[in-house]
Amino acid sequence: MKKPKAANRYCPFCKKKTNHKIKQLSTGIKRGTLTRGSMSRARKRGLGRGYGNLGRYGSKPPINKWKRKIKNTKKAVFIYTCQECGKAHQSRRGLRTSKVIFE
Numbered sequence: 001m002k003k004p005k006a007a008n009r010y011c012p013f014c015k016k017k018t019n020h021k022i023k024q025l026s027t028g029i030k031r032g033t034l035t036r037g038s039m040s041r042a043r044k045r046g047l048g049r050g051y052g053n054l055g056r057y058g059s060k061p062p063i064n065k066w067k068r069k070i071k072n073t074k075k076a077v078f079i080y081t082c083q084e085c086g087k088a089h090q091s092r093r094g095l096r097t098s099k100v101i102f103e
């Protein structure tokens with residue numbers, strides 16, 4: 001899906017059409033990456049490194065590649081920032097796409 005970087009849209013704060021900057025909302029950082037018993041903590045301890053069979057810390061995922069990819073698309077959420085008042089608002093509905101390209 002292609003999307004422009006800026007567009008003329010209705011601003012609910014200015015109550016008129018103004019120029020808006022468009023940004024895609026990201027999922028952000030993963031929660032609990034450094035919790036007890038996590039993979040990243042084991043990696044920091046030095047487990048799962050080297051060669052040979054690494055057991056549960058090995059590189060192979062527990063589920064096959066073709067089994068993992070069930071959902072190919074996600075709902076993309078866009079943030080529209082008004083260039084006049086500087087306030088931001090979201091799009092009403094999310095569109096299902098695999099990739100968003102800003103041009």
Ligand SMILES: [Zn+2]
Binds near residue numbers: 014015018082085087
């Ligand atoms: Zn505005």
